Each structure stands twice: as C-alpha cells, then as structure tokens.
Amino acid sequence: MKLTIERAALLKSLAHVQSVVERRNTIPILSNVLLEASDGKLSLTATDMDLTIVDEVEAAVGEPGATTAPAHTFYDIVRKLPDGAQVEVIAGGDASQMTLKAGRSTFTLATLPKEDFPAGGDAELPQAFALHAGELRNLVDRTRFAISTEETRYYLNGIYVHATESDGVPVLRAVATDGHRLARFEMPVPDGAASMPGVIVPRKTVGELRKLIDERDEAIEIALSDTKIRFAFGPTVLTSKLIDGTFPDYERVIPSNNDKMLEVDCKAFAQAVDRVSTISSEKSRAVKMALNSSSMTLSATSPENGSAVEEIEVDYGGEAIEIGFNSRYLLDIAMQIEGDSAVFAMADAASPTIVQDVKDASALYVLMPMRV
Structure with a gap:
C-alpha cells in the first residue's frame, strides 16, 4: 500500500474514527484503525465491537492495499505535523510495519494484519x-x-x-x-x-x-x-x-395535575442558581426555592462553607411553597431552554416538578425534588 494525502484531510478523518477506539483494550486489534486504499480513496474503519465507524477521504493512491495501525498514535502523529504537509503512507511487503513521511519527519508504526480486524458485515436494517x-x-x-x-x-x-x-x-x-x-x-x-x-x-x-x-x-x-x-x-x-x-x-412519572405554576426569566434564574450553589456541598448540590406571589428566594447552606441567599422576581400565583432541587440538574435543564422564560408546574415539596420552555412545547423536563 502506498498513498499520499493532505494532512488536514487525513486529520479530520482520523479524528472521526479514533475516538471510537477505547484507550485500554484486551484485544490488540481493537486498538487499531483499518486502512484500505484503492481508486483514489482511503477508507478508515474503527470499532469497539458495539460501535463501528467508517470514513472515506480522497488520496493519491500509488499502490492499493490494506493494513491496520494503532489509532491513537497515528492520530497524535498527524495532529502534530505542520499545516499543509503532504503525508506519505507506505505499508510494504513486511506487513508488520507502516511508514509515514511528511517533510523531514519519518515515523515507523507497528501494524497488525488486516485479516485480524473484525468483519463489519452488512446487517439487514429494514x-x-x-x-x-x-x-x-x-x-x-x-x-x-x-x-x-x-x-x-x-x-x-x-x-x-x-x-x-x-x-x-x-x-x-x-x-x-x-x-x-x-x-x-x-x-x-x-x-x-x-x-x-x-x-x-x-x-x-x-x-x-x-x-x-x-x-x-x-x-x-x-x-x-x-x-x-x-x-x-x-x-x-x-x-x-x-x-x-x-x-x-x-x-x-410525568405528573398530570401539577397546579402551582411558576414563570421565571430563564437566564436570570440560571445565573442566580449558579451563584447560590457555590455554597452548597459538593455531594448534595442542594438549592432551596421559597416562593411567594412576586418573588423567589433561592438559598443554600453548607456546614463547611456557610450560606447564600438571593431573591429574584417571578410570576407565581399559587400558595407559598418551599422546594429543593439539585442545582446541577436545574442548570442542565436551564441550558436547554432557548426562549426567555421557563415555566415550572409544581404540586408540593415532595412531588415531581415539570419544567418547560414557555414558547416551545416540544421539550418537557421532569425533576424530582430534594429534601433541604
């Protein structure tokens, strides 16, 4: 096998396939990427037996052929080559080695026979x-x-x-x-x-x-x-x-009769949760929300760190309620809401709460409260 390929094209293709390869493998061939060169193209295949990725890139193929090379090492070498470099890949009669040349750099990599690489097999996908x-x-x-x-x-x-x-x-x-x-x-x-x-x-x-x-x-x-x-x-x-x-x-687990409706500016809410949760302990990450008709008081306490309180304006028409949540989970959901406002539908301090984007009903989130 002999081919020449532009470094950027090879790097992009290797980046796609090498991340499938596990860093630690008990089966040596699964650490390798399968390289197959023919008809002006280089095909790269990587697998962990559950997940297989195949990518194809244009290359100047001098001699068609196939081999397998260590995926992460191959990727690291190409990543460190200078921009615009032309990479020459040669795997000759000695099937145990592959040579890479670019400018004044030459690398020799140990290879494994292509016959050892697991066959993909085209399953019927109706x-x-x-x-x-x-x-x-x-x-x-x-x-x-x-x-x-x-x-x-x-x-x-x-x-x-x-x-x-x-x-x-x-x-x-x-x-x-x-x-x-x-x-x-x-x-x-x-x-x-x-x-x-x-x-x-x-x-x-x-x-x-x-x-x-x-x-x-x-x-x-x-x-x-x-x-x-x-x-x-x-x-x-x-x-x-x-x-x-x-x-x-x-x-x-999606409640249907939550009647306490809270509307809040999503960005202001997320920033307040983020600030207050700085105090909460790493293990629980608990933040308490205390609601009345016009405001929400967010608070967190920790025996090691102290306490934090912040008040924000909200639109809430239900009776006063105190409910606790994992701050990380609240922030994860807030990040998914693209509109300005989020609506919380609550029942009580122990029941699941529904969160949605006010202007987009396609996504729905359910959050279990915490005792705080």
Missing part, C-alpha cells in the same frame, strides 16, 4: 428514514444530559427513541432518564419512521454521533432493526448495536 442534521442535533441535545451513567440499570444508559402519538398527532419522541430527572423531546414523525420499533441508542453512540454532526447541514440517513442502528452522511457511516432491554414506562 426501517429507514431521514432526519436533517439540525433536527437530530436538537433531539440529542435536549435529552442526552439526562442519560443514566449507572451501569446496573443498563436499559437507562441511552436515549429511547420511538414513534407514538401526542394529542392525536404522530410524533417521533426521544426520552432519557436517570431516575432523578427525565427529558422528553418530540418532533413530527419523519416519512418512513411511523412504524419503527422503540429502540434505546447507547450513550457512547449518542456522544460520537453528536460530534460527527456538529456542523453539518444535510440530511442524515437513518436505518435500523431491533438490534442495530446506522447513521450515514456523506462519506461517513456510524453503525451501532442497540441496548437490549426494556425502557421503563416513562409516562407514569
């Missing part, structure tokens, strides 16, 4: 539809902060995506929860998605997908089955196993 990159970013951003990191409840370690109805209108809905908070986002169901199965997209897949679509402005082709999902855009294809589990009945 359900297919397209989502614009902006819509997919919105779906991910509005929900992923609530994904659980608790491995014992593995079925909460992802975003549950399914087609359903909301007030008689077909929608595509995404839900994530960690037991303390819940995020639900919905959009009109795309063509071809109305009969899709409910699937749980793993946390790592969600993170990698979000990085890949960060600045894209095109349709993302999505295909899935009960066990796998594939996202394709341009020369990049991300394929992932789905979480094999049953997502809980989240509708049961």
Whole structure:
C-alpha cells in the first residue's frame, strides 16, 4: 500500500474514527484503525465491537492495499505535523510495519494484519428514514444530559427513541432518564419512521454521533432493526448495536395535575442558581426555592462553607411553597431552554416538578425534588 494525502484531510478523518477506539483494550486489534486504499480513496474503519465507524477521504493512491495501525498514535502523529504537509503512507511487503513521511519527519508504526480486524458485515436494517442534521442535533441535545451513567440499570444508559402519538398527532419522541430527572423531546414523525420499533441508542453512540454532526447541514440517513442502528452522511457511516432491554414506562412519572405554576426569566434564574450553589456541598448540590406571589428566594447552606441567599422576581400565583432541587440538574435543564422564560408546574415539596420552555412545547423536563 502506498498513498499520499493532505494532512488536514487525513486529520479530520482520523479524528472521526479514533475516538471510537477505547484507550485500554484486551484485544490488540481493537486498538487499531483499518486502512484500505484503492481508486483514489482511503477508507478508515474503527470499532469497539458495539460501535463501528467508517470514513472515506480522497488520496493519491500509488499502490492499493490494506493494513491496520494503532489509532491513537497515528492520530497524535498527524495532529502534530505542520499545516499543509503532504503525508506519505507506505505499508510494504513486511506487513508488520507502516511508514509515514511528511517533510523531514519519518515515523515507523507497528501494524497488525488486516485479516485480524473484525468483519463489519452488512446487517439487514429494514426501517429507514431521514432526519436533517439540525433536527437530530436538537433531539440529542435536549435529552442526552439526562442519560443514566449507572451501569446496573443498563436499559437507562441511552436515549429511547420511538414513534407514538401526542394529542392525536404522530410524533417521533426521544426520552432519557436517570431516575432523578427525565427529558422528553418530540418532533413530527419523519416519512418512513411511523412504524419503527422503540429502540434505546447507547450513550457512547449518542456522544460520537453528536460530534460527527456538529456542523453539518444535510440530511442524515437513518436505518435500523431491533438490534442495530446506522447513521450515514456523506462519506461517513456510524453503525451501532442497540441496548437490549426494556425502557421503563416513562409516562407514569410525568405528573398530570401539577397546579402551582411558576414563570421565571430563564437566564436570570440560571445565573442566580449558579451563584447560590457555590455554597452548597459538593455531594448534595442542594438549592432551596421559597416562593411567594412576586418573588423567589433561592438559598443554600453548607456546614463547611456557610450560606447564600438571593431573591429574584417571578410570576407565581399559587400558595407559598418551599422546594429543593439539585442545582446541577436545574442548570442542565436551564441550558436547554432557548426562549426567555421557563415555566415550572409544581404540586408540593415532595412531588415531581415539570419544567418547560414557555414558547416551545416540544421539550418537557421532569425533576424530582430534594429534601433541604
């Protein structure tokens, strides 16, 4: 294999694939990226056996061929090369080495046989539809902060995506929860998605997908089955196993009779919570909200640090109430609200609270209170 490629193009492609590769691997070949050169293109593939990414980039291919190279080392080398460098990649008859040349620099990397690399295999993915990159970013951003990191409840370690109805209108809905908070986002169901199965997209897949679509402005082709999902855009294809589990009945935890309605300027609220929570202990991060008809008093106390109090103006018509929340969770939700105002629907100090953007009903957040 022999090819020449522009450093920026190779770096961009390597950045896409190398982040899938785990830093610690018991199987050596999974630390490597598969390189396949032919017909003026270099194809790069990386996998952790659950998640596979393939990216393609144009290159001047002198001799077609394939090999595998250590993903993180390869990426670090290319990252440190000067801008505009032309990178020559050579893997000859000795399949155990690959040489990289750029300007006066020469690197020799140990390789592993391409035959050892796990075969991807094209699984049958019967359900297919397209989502614009902006819509997919919105779906991910509005929900992923609530994904659980608790491995014992593995079925909460992802975003549950399914087609359903909301007030008689077909929608595509995404839900994530960690037991303390819940995020639900919905959009009109795309063509071809109305009969899709409910699937749980793993946390790592969600993170990698979000990085890949960060600045894209095109349709993302999505295909899935009960066990796998594939996202394709341009020369990049991300394929992932789905979480094999049953997502809980989240509708049961969304309260329907919360009657104490609070409207608050979201930016002022978030800044006040952030300031007051500086005092709260690292473990609980608790902030208390005391409400009366025209104002909210935010407070936090900590045996080690002291106390903090701040008052802000709000629009609240219910009876006086004191309720506590984890400040980090409040700030996570506030960051998702793009409008000026947020509305809190509360029942009492011990029941779940609903938070929504006043001008955007597509996202709904449920937050469990804390004892403070």
